[in-house]
Amino acid sequence: MTDKIATPDLMVYAMASEIENFNTVLHGVSSPLPVLGMSVARRTHAPDMAYISGAEGVDSEIDRIYPSSFDPRLNRNAVAYFGLHEAFDLAQRGELNVMFLGAAQIDRFGNTNLSVIGKIDNPKVQLPGGAASAFLMPITPKVVIWATRHTFRVFVEAVDFVTGQGYNNRSEGCKKNKIVVVSNLGVMNFENPGRTMQIQSVHPGHTVDEIKENTGFDILAAPDVGETPVPDQDIVDLIDRIDPDGIRRSEFH
């Protein structure tokens, strides 16, 4: 049955697994997979997490997701509204544990680019912008980057523009913070002395070699590389219930 689990569901489960109980967790704009990951975590292993929506509701009752991750319906029955700027204040005080961020490009040190492809003064493609990345990347104890297209165009030798700071662009104090990358092929981390990206686990049906071939820099497998854990049917059903329209699949086209 393991090979029957769809990639988006596997990624949602991998992202949910990065959350521990009692964590304070935030998601941002255009983030259907993080919204699902956080919802799954809260309904399974992390019932006491503080769920802060980018839409500003705290611990809302999320029956289902919508095409926008900031839809006001994601705030239904919130216990409080907590302004996004207040969530950032929380991060500055060191009280935000986990944040989910995207990347149009990511490099071996974990630098992310959400600003521009090409040169900043002569852009080939102007991207929407980094939103929270430049601020939250270095100071959040755990940042989970999701990437639905693991190719050498996304996993590049060096990003065109550093929106979010990788380990070579951080102060010593911020180097202890973790980056985890969840792609459509596997899960990557930076848990080695050089703080470079390595393969932590490979999704069922994929291989270390496939990840290497689709990565634009030399990437090694961690010594304890394994297979990405597969969610139980209960969790797959839960994801289906929260996302009956399959919005999670929209990022894979």
Added chain:
Amino acid sequence: MPASKLFTMFEAISRFVQNGSAVALGTAQETLIPFAAGHELIRQRKRDLTLIGTISDILFDQLIGGGCVRKVQAAWVGNVITGSSYNFRRAIENGNTEIEDHSNLTMSMSLRAAAMGVPFMPARTALGSDLFKSNARLKTITCPFTGDTLTAVAAIRPDVTIIHTQRADEQGNAHMWGNMGITREACLAGEYVIIIAEEIVPTDTIRSDPNRVVIPGFRVCAVVHAPWGGHPSPVPGCYNRDHQSFIDYRTASRTPESFADWKAFWIDNVKDRVDYLNRVGKNRMDRLKIKHHLRSAPADFGC
């Protein structure tokens, strides 16, 4: 009784927004975006505006396509459910419009600094990001107390802040609820504040719940009554997000020609808000209207 500040949309925009103004609009992320006011800016052919916002969704793209914009100060500009937006990309990639890249936090700090009347705010981060290269309003400083290296985020003072709210009285005392983002900071920072309200209510309604006032009327210069003025963005308690509009807009804005057609139908040839709503259509409005009500319990302000 203080004088009424009630204006028509045409009067409020023509009187308080000049060519070259810095205008903050869309300060609650994807919610309560003042689309009706933005469309009026396009109709009046305002030029050389600086747009200030956090996540402005497609309104900034429309203003850019309308030729109104010289500069954008924002954390994220696009079409939230479909990604990049085309007028924005064309304008930046052709070098017609300038972008000052922010993060959500630096944007809110810039407005908070202006609201507090100080030249900058210190932040613990953004250090190491290339935002420093593209945004002259970010500098590093040494904290005089701890010696830490910090980011100084320069104040941004909008000439005009335009917000959309659920209700206000004629003096501009405005009730707002749901997620509000940095709306209060933007209202405190702005030289002029224009309130666009779904409903104009008696002052007694405001007085019954003064904690819900986002900005008191003494800081407001104009109030405009514009039911559905936030469409297609959502307004909690009134209507939901019109996702189809955003998807249609993505297709319509793909080329300058198709955008011109879209703009003619939805902005240039629209006589007033009633005409706009006729174009949206009753069926669509019925679908979007809030049916799932979640009312708050009244608070007793007695003493």
